[in-house]
Amino acid sequence: MINAPRGTNDILPPQSFKWNYIESKAKYIFDLYNYEEIRTPIFEYTELFQRGIGEETDIVEKEMYTFEDKSNRSITLRPEGTASVVRSFLENKIYGKAQPTKYYYIGPMFRYERPQSGRYRQFNQLGIEVFGSQDPRVDAEVIAVGMHYMDILGLEDLSLYINSIGCPKCRPKYLKKLKDYLNNNRDKLCEDCKRRINKNPLRVLDCKNESCQQVVDGAPKIIDYLCEECEVHFDNLKENLQNINIDFIIDPGLVRGLDYYTKTAFEVKYEGLGAQDTIFGGGRYDRLAEEIGKRYVPGIGFALGIERLLLTLKQQGIEIPIDKSVDIYLTTIGEKAEIASFKLLEEFRRKGIKAEIDYMNRSVGGQMKSADRMNATYTVIIGENELENKRATVRNMKSGEEQEIDIDNLVNSIEKMI
Numbered sequence: 001m002i003n004a005p006r007g008t009n010d011i012l013p014p015q016s017f018k019w020n021y022i023e024s025k026a027k028y029i030f031d032l033y034n035y036e037e038i039r040t041p042i043f044e045y046t047e048l049f050q051r052g053i054g055e056e057t058d059i060v061e062k063e064m065y066t067f068e069d070k071s072n073r074s075i076t077l078r079p080e081g082t083a084s085v086v087r088s089f090l091e092n093k094i095y096g097k098a099q100p101t102k103y104y105y106i107g108p109m110f111r112y113e114r115p116q117s118g119r120y121r122q123f124n125q126l127g128i129e130v131f132g133s134q135d136p137r138v139d140a141e142v143i144a145v146g147m148h149y150m151d152i153l154g155l156e157d158l159s160l161y162i163n164s165i166g167c168p169k170c171r172p173k174y175l176k177k178l179k180d181y182l183n184n185n186r187d188k189l190c191e192d193c194k195r196r197i198n199k200n201p202l203r204v205l206d207c208k209n210e211s212c213q214q215v216v217d218g219a220p221k222i223i224d225y226l227c228e229e230c231e232v233h234f235d236n237l238k239e240n241l242q243n244i245n246i247d248f249i250i251d252p253g254l255v256r257g258l259d260y261y262t263k264t265a266f267e268v269k270y271e272g273l274g275a276q277d278t279i280f281g282g283g284r285y286d287r288l289a290e291e292i293g294k295r296y297v298p299g300i301g302f303a304l305g306i307e308r309l310l311l312t313l314k315q316q317g318i319e320i321p322i323d324k325s326v327d328i329y330l331t332t333i334g335e336k337a338e339i340a341s342f343k344l345l346e347e348f349r350r351k352g353i354k355a356e357i358d359y360m361n362r363s364v365g366g367q368m369k370s371a372d373r374m375n376a377t378y379t380v381i382i383g384e385n386e387l388e389n390k391r392a393t394v395r396n397m398k399s400g401e402e403q404e405i406d407i408d409n410l411v412n413s414i415e416k417m418i
């Protein structure tokens with residue numbers, strides 16, 4: 001027996017019905033806010049993520065599924081969607097069209113992390129990205145898309161945390177303060193963080209190690225060092241969120257785990273999830289397109305973990321409707337009836353009527369049980385007699401009422417009844 005790799009999940013029915021449900025609700029919301037779907041490859045050249053996400057991040061340092069293909073090019077299964085979407089935007093010269101550009105995507109991502117509840121090696125994200133505008137109302141809109149989606153799914157008790165993590169203008173001054181502070185507390189930091197102090201001190205701030213966390217608690221906060229432009233942008237975001245009645249908590253410690261962020265960063269959490277409690281997170285990345293393609297294109301977006309969303313729905317006792325039913329179940333008796341019914345079965349389906357038949361040689365009783373199990377609206381009973389008289393018995397499974405219908409008119413008659 002060969003099992004699935006650790007940290008991956010099979011999504012079987014009826015669970016797959018739930019996936020379809022939440023994806024269709026997401027598509028409804030994305031369309032409502034005028035976002036259009038983009039599909040990018042599942043693998044990219046490794047360099048894209050190294051440059052986009054950042055060399056010293058946990059994702060790039062430890063978590064990427066990287067391999068050489070047969071032409072010795074280094075390939076990586078995408079650990080997130082943003083870098084790919086930016087690459088595609090640049091490569092396809094979408095910047096030449098009217099802006100902003102608003103995309104959404106849904107699909108699997110890959111990170112070699114230690115699996116636990118809410119954390120997998122293949123997981124699925126749905127996300128949005130907006131390009132071309134620096135307007136803080138866009139930041140508020142992106143957050144509103146996520147919060148509106150949470151609302152239509154019926155989720156409650158979620159917390160939105162926001163922060164500003166500055167820009168290349170204000171960050172150097174802050175980083176100097178941070179480095180000094182971290183160097184003064186060097187012995188309490190893990191080996192990774194000691195190395196990161198000089199290379200990328202912001203990454204120390206999201207280290208999960210407990211003793212590092214204690215040091216981080218007392219560290220200077222970037223929000224106290226913002227330049228005027230970042231400060232105005234952040235104030236504007238807060239006003240716009242208030243204007244559309246979205247509650248938020250300012251979390252000066254929020255820096256996110258990817259290097260590309262500037263200005264706005266945010267996360268939405270549900271405490272009941274335990275250690276992996278972030279349902280979605282995102283922020284602005286005005287410098288990422290320059291990093292990837294040497295062109296200035298401001299951007300902002302978020303991504304949501306579908307598995308975590310499903311865990312939250314389950315924890316909050318929100319039932320997802322599962323429509324498992326057929327319109328017609330054809331019960332047959334005898335070989336001739338089987339042949340005639342198989343023809344009818346296809347005719348039903350061609351009319352858009354969901355029909356099913358027995359392929360397991362079940363008795364009539366067994367076939368009726370199958371019809372019940374499949375939640376059939378009607379069963380049609382066809383045996384030798386019915387064929388001879390050209391009349392089939394149609395039973396309404398709810399009321400138990402039966403009627404005889406001319407077999408030649410069966411499909412049309414039932415079409416009218418449904």
Ligand code: HAM
Nearest residue numbers: 080082119120123278279280281282283301302303305
């Ligand atoms: P991220 O915070 O790395 O951001 O991931 C976004 C979400 O994906 C997380 O909040 C979580 O729900 C889910 N997630 C991440 N890793 C795992 C995992 N191993 N197992 C299960 N779920 C996971 C990004 O990926 C950015 N690209 C978001 C973004 C879009 N920023 C701007 N635009």
